[in-house]
Amino acid sequence: MAIYIFKRILLMIPTLILVSMIAFAIIQAPPGDFLTTLMSGEAGETVDVVQIEAMRARYGLDQPIWVQYWKWISGIVFHGDFGESFEWKRPVNELIWDRFGLTVLISSITLVFIWVVSIPIGIYSATNKYSAGDYVFTVFGFIGLAIPNFLLALVLMYISFQYFGQSVGGLFSPAFVQAPWSFARVGDLLAHLWLPVIIIGTAGTASLIRIMRANLLDELPKPYVEAARARGLSEFRIRVKYPVRIALNPLVSALAWVFPALVSGDAITSIVLNLQTTGPLLYRALQSQDMYLAGSLILILSVLTVIGTLLSDLLLAWLDPRLRAEV
């Protein structure tokens, strides 16, 4: 197992390098270097020439592209320095971590939500194939997959605005937006969290129900189920201990793409609902061409999903002895 973990972590390195290159490419993408943007007056009123020269040296802007890349990535890896946000006039570091925490929180809670909802429903649908309930969940599943996150967010906002007369955006009540962390603030957060969780989780829930159902239907007629029955075990025990347990494996490997989808969903849903996560920050940074901020956010979010994928692989190896033995 230790060897497997080690190998798996080693394999992550090329992924991370590629991810950082993509993020850097995005930083570089707007025409001209950002100092041009800075000097055009959009971002700041008066710009000190000395300051600009200092920055040019810091980011190696007059040097070849790979030197710039190295300066940027080594700053992040060795000093935790993500550069400067020009719009906010503060280090990127100070801006992102609070929001990043909320993104992680929302994505993780949504993940738990998806599992808690989809596994029992998947089991029910498979063991009661073609029942009324199975059809209801199938229809729900298809619609859940077809409706984009932001549309669901809009519809739910419209409904609550129209019929309950309240606006449901945000993660905190006005009183708590600026308040320091306290139990009351956490409670307020949780009270606001259910809506984004449902919105982000719908598509994932729908697809995991389908995966669980299909896997379980594959497993139920297998000989080991019959053998367990021949040993006098109860039907419930037979199902939970054997086929459900084995059908969970593909579900765990599905995590590898569910988690990135959640981070994506979080980004767009947060923009619509105006949540204080990374999504709206990235959106604004992209619009104002605040490229170090945008690039850093993309990098961090990508690293987050890569780590999520790693965790799902490790979980899978822990669940499936065959996989563990192979490596």
Added chain:
Amino acid sequence: MGNAQNQAAVTDALAEESAMKAAETGFRVATPWELFWWKFKSHKLALISAFVVLFLYVMVAFAEFIAPVSPATYNGRYVFAPPQGIHLFMTDDEGWHFNPHVKGYSIEVDPKTYGKTFVQDPEQVFPVRLFARGESYRLWGLFETDRHLIGPVDPGAPFYLLGADRLGRDVFSRLVYGTRISMSIGLVGVAISLILGVFLGGVSGFYGGVIDSVIQRLIEILRSLPTIPLWMGLSAAIPLAWPQWQTYLAITVILSLIGWTALAREVRGLFLSVKNEDFVSSARLEGMGEFRITRKHMLPLFTSHIIATVSLTIPTMILAETALSFLGIGLQPPTVSWGVLLQEAQNIRSIAVAPWLFAPGVIVVIAVLALNFLGDGVRDAADPYQT
């Protein structure tokens, strides 16, 4: 063993049964496409979806003809005018008679808030007809005409089947033009993905070894990235000054960068599963060349699977384009796509006043559902002997 054996026995019996029937009516081996069609037909939902998809692509082809007006046509008098229903019959002194028409609007002003509300005015009757004359256009840049599928007899009459937006533009017409862009972006995007996917997947499955592992690693990496933030970053880099078609193409390419992975996986899996099948080995033993084997024996088998994956990939492209354009970093107005249209619905107050701005959202859901069902149906039919 038990269950499988019993099922096998039952299937055997059935196969024999149908073979006997065939023998009675004159025996003939069904072609793969016939088998495909028989199986596909029995999947009702997929069949209906095929018609829905076909209908949408007809809209793509004939947008100018189907839309009563151009997407840019506006009229300040009818800002946020609600949808009109088409009334087929009219009553007058002589009783009922067929006379399709829409009712005009009269405007009521709230004395307190000065807010305007539209009320249908039964007095104003505007006859409606098929192939009505309206704005002239060139269909596919070739035929100049001013006929539209449906429209008011008097070109100046208000005609808002799905209501009007904040500039008094016809939501229905804009929806038709949006369908053209959104449905075609899926198609073009999939075409690019298909080329990449079939090539890389085929190479991966055919050669195996190091090439295979490198390509597989690349696919894994791409799949572990959060797509929306990445797409946001890439499409934000598209200069605003670019012409419409160039932005369109750039967005398509960006979407395909991720989209090809699913296709490549599918193609590779197919190659691997078929490479060592008996019929391929026997063709090889008969001295058939690799290329000929691929073309004659493998490709026909792949076609339906690839069609299935394609029709399952188009919706992801559509959803992605819609999401990006909705955020204002995908396609930009004046280009009209479902996402651009939904931008109008971004403001909660706008939709509270004009819920019909959700119409593009409804079409998105219908299109994605139909493409998904179609893909499922094709995939099931691709294995006609599997139950």
Added chain:
Amino acid sequence: MVADSPDSDTQSPILSVRGLQVEFSIFEGKLRALESVDFTVAEGETLCVVGESGSGKSVTARSILNMVPPPGKITRGEILLRRETGETVDILAQKPRGKAMRGIRGNDIGMVFQEPMASLSPVHTIGSIFIEAVQAHRKVGRAEAREMAIAAMADMGIPKPAQRIDYYPFQLSGGMRQRAMIAIALANRPRLLIADEPTTALDVTTQANVLDLMIDIQDSTKMALLFITHDLGVVAEIAHNVVVMYLGRIVESGTVHEIFEDARHPYTQALLRSIPGTPLSESGGLYTIKGSIPSRGRRPQGCPFHPRCDQAVAGVCDVEAPPLRRLRGNRTYVCHLPLELKG
């Protein structure tokens, strides 16, 4: 090699199957998978059920545990099981998923399947499956059940049982897997063990070892063994009594001597002639039965075997169902031959 036959006529049987009938519902109607199946198994007896695939042997085994998979359904008959307490229960009168039935499965009757790999969960250790099997029927602690598992594995001739118990099925060889499977089936000391082609998936040497093991177990435990196979070589090695099935019916039954020395049914004769080393095969060279077993949907009229029978009499065998002929006790066969003059 033939084991001594206890006289099953005088002993009261542990299991007696009477008039068992099983039907499968499919689109076209009902396929009869089993019809009028009768046999008994006594303590210490090995009864072999022989037939080609599709003859209904596996369905018979599953009927005894009252777990015929859908769309199959037991439509007639009784299966009487004498339990340890001396009471006799009709298995078919129990609810298939009820508690009483579960108390019988794995407790009074153990079952070993054909594919040890497929029949053992790939993600559970041998020990955890064994412990669960024990705990399903008796109140024993985990540690105690574990000790039982190690002892049982040792009894099955599995080396280093204390280690192997924590192995997953894929870490064991085919023979070891089947031994583990048998150990699990015997975990609760059942009075009847059903073995559904337990050696078919194994190579020849392993097959012999596993057979010897089963004979040894039976000698020491005096349990009844219902052994399902298509391999007459295996039958010769372990059976006391034999039941030959064709298309869901018993066509011949008797002691292993009677079947091998004096087969009456043309199907049994043909089966014997098609294996090397028996008197029948040596008389006329190796033999193949013509045609193949028809699917149950197209049961031939008259005697179901007549299209493949080289002794079939036109006008009789293809018209009338053959009679059951009872020579004595359990010695029966179902055939028109020898033809008697009518009237």
